[in-house]
Amino acid sequence: MNTFIFVALPYLVLALLFLVTIYRYLTNRLTWSAYSTELLERRLLYWGSNPWHYGIIPLLLFHLVPFLFPGLAAGFLGNQQTLLVLESLGLGLALLALLGILILTLRRVNTAMLKRSTYFSDWLILFLLLVQVGSGVYIAVALRWGSLWYLHAAVPYFWSIWSANPQPEYLADLPAVVKVHAACAFLILGVLPFTKLVHLLYLPIDFLKDQPILYRWRGRE
Amino acid sequence: MDVRAQIVMAFHLDKCIGCHTCSLACKNIWSDRRGTEYMWWNNVETRPGVGYPRGWEDQERYRGGGVAEGKNVNLKSMGKGRTLASLFFQPNLPRIEDYYEPFDYDYGNLAGAPEGDDQPVARALSQVSGQPIEHIQGSANWDDDLGGSRLYAASDPNLPDAAIVESYATMFMQYLPRICNHCLHPSCVASCPSRALYKRGEDGVVLVDQNTCRGWRFCISACPYKKVYFNWKSGKAEKCIFCYPRVETGQVNACAQSCVGRIRFVGVLLYDADGVAEALLQKDADLVEATRALILDPKDREVQKAAAKNGVSEQWIEAAIGSPVYALVKEFRLALPLHPEFRTMPMTYYIPSLSPVLSTMGDTYRLMEKGTISLPETLRVPVDYLARLLAGGNRGIVEEVMRKLYAVRVFMRGENLGQPADPAILQQAGLDREGALRLYRLFTIAGFNERNVIPPQQREGQTPELRKQEAGFGILQRVKSERNDLTRRGGKDD
Ligand code: SF4
Ligand code: SF4
Numbered sequence: 001m002n003t004f005i006f007v008a009l010p011y012l013v014l015a016l017l018f019l020v021t022i023y024r025y026l027t028n029r030l031t032w033s034a035y036s037t038e039l040l041e042r043r044l045l046y047w048g049s050n051p052w053h054y055g056i057i058p059l060l061l062f063h064l065v066p067f068l069f070p071g072l073a074a075g076f077l078g079n080q081q082t083l084l085v086l087e088s089l090g091l092g093l094a095l096l097a098l099l100g101i102l103i104l105t106l107r108r109v110n111t112a113m114l115k116r117s118t119y120f121s122d123w124l125i126l127f128l129l130l131v132q133v134g135s136g137v138y139i140a141v142a143l144r145w146g147s148l149w150y151l152h153a154a155v156p157y158f159w160s161i162w163s164a165n166p167q168p169e170y171l172a173d174l175p176a177v178v179k180v181h182a183a184c185a186f187l188i189l190g191v192l193p194f195t196k197l198v199h200l201l202y203l204p205i206d207f208l209k210d211q212p213i214l215y216r217w218r219g220r221e
Numbered sequence: 222m223d224v225r226a227q228i229v230m231a232f233h234l235d236k237c238i239g240c241h242t243c244s245l246a247c248k249n250i251w252s253d254r255r256g257t258e259y260m261w262w263n264n265v266e267t268r269p270g271v272g273y274p275r276g277w278e279d280q281e282r283y284r285g286g287g288v289a290e291g292k293n294v295n296l297k298s299m300g301k302g303r304t305l306a307s308l309f310f311q312p313n314l315p316r317i318e319d320y321y322e323p324f325d326y327d328y329g330n331l332a333g334a335p336e337g338d339d340q341p342v343a344r345a346l347s348q349v350s351g352q353p354i355e356h357i358q359g360s361a362n363w364d365d366d367l368g369g370s371r372l373y374a375a376s377d378p379n380l381p382d383a384a385i386v387e388s389y390a391t392m393f394m395q396y397l398p399r400i401c402n403h404c405l406h407p408s409c410v411a412s413c414p415s416r417a418l419y420k421r422g423e424d425g426v427v428l429v430d431q432n433t434c435r436g437w438r439f440c441i442s443a444c445p446y447k448k449v450y451f452n453w454k455s456g457k458a459e460k461c462i463f464c465y466p467r468v469e470t471g472q473v474n475a476c477a478q479s480c481v482g483r484i485r486f487v488g489v490l491l492y493d494a495d496g497v498a499e500a501l502l503q504k505d506a507d508l509v510e511a512t513r514a515l516i517l518d519p520k521d522r523e524v525q526k527a528a529a530k531n532g533v534s535e536q537w538i539e540a541a542i543g544s545p546v547y548a549l550v551k552e553f554r555l556a557l558p559l560h561p562e563f564r565t566m567p568m569t570y571y572i573p574s575l576s577p578v579l580s581t582m583g584d585t586y587r588l589m590e591k592g593t594i595s596l597p598e599t600l601r602v603p604v605d606y607l608a609r610l611l612a613g614g615n616r617g618i619v620e621e622v623m624r625k626l627y628a629v630r631v632f633m634r635g636e637n638l639g640q641p642a643d644p645a646i647l648q649q650a651g652l653d654r655e656g657a658l659r660l661y662r663l664f665t666i667a668g669f670n671e672r673n674v675i676p677p678q679q680r681e682g683q684t685p686e687l688r689k690q691e692a693g694f695g696i697l698q699r700v701k702s703e704r705n706d707l708t709r710r711g712g713k714d715d
Contacts, residue, residue, distance in 0.1 A: 029432040029433075030431055030432060030455070030457075031455075031456075032432075032435060033434065033435050033436035033455070033456035033457055034435055034436045034437065034456065035436060035456035036311075036436050036437075036438055036451070036456060037453065038310065038311060038314050038438065039314065039315075039316065039317050039438075039451045039453055040317050040349060040453055042310075042314065042316055045310060046310050049309040049310050050309055050310050052309075053308075053309040054309075112350045112352050113317070113347075113349055113350045114350075115350050115351065115352075116349065116350060116351060117349075117453050117454065196456075199435055199436075202415075202435060204305075204308070204414035204415045204435065204437060205305075205414070206414075206415070206416050207301065207304075207413065207414045207415075207416055208301055210416060212296075212410070212411035213406060213407065213410050213411060213420060214410055214413075214416055214418065214419040214420065215419060215420050215421070215422045216419045216420075216421060216422060217421075217422035217423065217532075218421075218422075218423060
């Protein structure tokens with residue numbers, strides 16, 4: 001089981017993520033969209049989408065920083081006070097995201113207008129994200145100082161995956177809920193290129209530097 | 222001087238009969254797909270009224286268009302920072318109810334209902350949810366012809382006084398067909414964080430690149446005319462494309478081609494792109510003149526040279542010289558832009574309708590006798606109303622147009638009756654005999670090719686390298702515009 005979750009799954013996921021995303025980008029950009037349903041329903045979306053995104057984006061960064069800058073993260077987490085601040089901040093954001101994704105799920109279930117613009121893939125990612133955030137909140141509450149062992153167990157494990165020398169031992173002895181959290185994360189990454197989640201792979205920032213009016217001339221770039 | 226060409230449509234509102242043929246022609250060609258049912262790239266609304274989507278002119282609500290701030294024209298909606306922060310929820314987006322929930326009828330039930338005591342009926346079904354709709358709440362022209370309605374007409378923000386529409390003696394009504402204006406300073410383009418919208422350099426048509434659009438929806442509220450729509454099925458923005466596949470080959474737009482009242486004129490304008498930003502900083506009331514000043518005389522040698530330098534072909538310059546739109550907008554100063562104060566510099570123009578005189582018997586008599594309108598106040602359609610709609614509130618501009626339209630009518634009446642009118646009438650309106658005859662011709666008997674002067678674009682000449690080695694055959698790519706990711710439909714397709 002451990003080998004499957006911590007060795008086979010990550011490589012499968014990475015392969016899917018890179019190959020399918022590139023294939024989809026090259027062959028079918030017409031479906032590359034956030035598939036907003038704000039036009040059809042906006043009251044609940046406001047209370048769902050905002051907390052969700054404002055919760056989950058910083059959380060994702062919190063997961064990414066120790067991976068990229070382990071030294072920096074160790075500095076912050078080594079100090080009792082900053083550790084406490086970071087842990088509470090993380091829990092707060094996770095609760096915000098959980099609230100958001102719950103509202104978004106209920107909104108999909110209850111709004112007749114959305115029936116025909118909701119797809120199997122939408123249900124799938126809603127389910128996976130619910131499990132992911134739910135298990136994350138549980139870990140934050142029940143297994144304290146998660147950020148510390150994330151730094152000392154998960155980060156080296158990720159690096160071992162990245163350097164093609166997988167060492168599942170790092171995570172093998174952790175509680176089941178952590179394994180669920182990890183497996184679910186891999187699943188989300190794996191289905192990402194097949195779903196509307198692709199919208200997060202494209203950051204709309206070109207416009208920050210551009211002139212307001214864009215012209216296109218034939219035969220000129 | 223940066224001379225560019227723009228293909229422009231002008232409308233003679235006097236002649237619009239409100240038949241909606243244009244809207245249907247457009248819909249049948251471009252927006253009869255799933256997700257576009259509620260879109261009318263061309264719509265015709267009754268004025269005074271609230272229009273489609275409801276209350277689109279209320280920029281305090283939708284925050285479309287631009288505002289002059291210091292030396293810049295900025296988006297009224299939001300700056301770049303707030304745009305990023307609003308990706309997840311766009312605060313100014315219209316709701317589907319502001320347009321209307323599109324519906325169809327369950328015609329199958331008429332033939333397929335089981336035997337019973339009652340006649341089977343075709344219930345209305347929502348084209349979005351597929352559920353039955355008990356009470357249809359609206360459509361793109363729900364207030365058609367309700368020029369005296371308290372519910373619709375009285376809410377028109379351009380009315381100087383809502384009481385006008387409540388009295389039978391003063392109420393009035395006219396039609397306003399609208400397409401995307403393919404503006405010179407389009408706020409839809411400026412608002413797009415993905416840079417999916419662009420203005421074509423060659424002819425000024427504003428388009429959404431469907432491959433680049435990610436469905437962030439800023440363009441939809443940023444367009445003050447509400448002429449970008451969100452396709453709820455494909456998750457992308459769509460808008461009027463000025464029938465570019467037709468126009469490129471020298472054909473007329475579907476709406477103009479099918480126009481029953483023959484109210485539409487299509488032609489080329491040359492303008493100075495360098496002056497656009499500056500012109501938009503003028504006061505509301507000066508915007509019409511500022512726009513006119515940007516439009517250049519295609520007969521001017523200097524203009525022609527500068528245009529050629531920018532790659533405007535000889536055919537296009539020729540078309541600009543023969544352009545009926547140039548005559549109406551610049552030469553005769555008759556056609557006016559719709560809501561110039563929204564500051565996108567719209568490139569469709571409207572000749573306001575010449576309305577009857579509201580009067581006691583004496584006034585009418587004087588009108589017949591003298592042939593001119595003594596007082597613009599006596600016009601049935603209040604000049605203030607038209608000025609707010611078409612001139613940024615500048616009465617003088619509308620009055621000038623009205624004088625000309627009356628003068629042409631009086632002059633032609635005299636000609637037809639063999640009792641030539643007083644030449645002073647034309648003169649006072651700023652016209653001469655030749656001009657009046659030309660206008661008369663354009664408004665009445667001008668044929669298709671006089672009303673529409675569209676130069677072909679010869680795309681093959683512009684990018685030959687794209688067609689190299691194709692030997693006349695391109696590669697046909699199947700367009701997959703529907704979602705096909707891990708999906709199964711949520712509902713049944715009808
Ligand atoms: S009218 Fe057309 S070009 Fe102008 S802002 Fe709206 S969508 Fe853009
Ligand atoms: S087809 Fe012409 S006359 Fe009829 S509604 Fe449209 S613009 Fe008016």
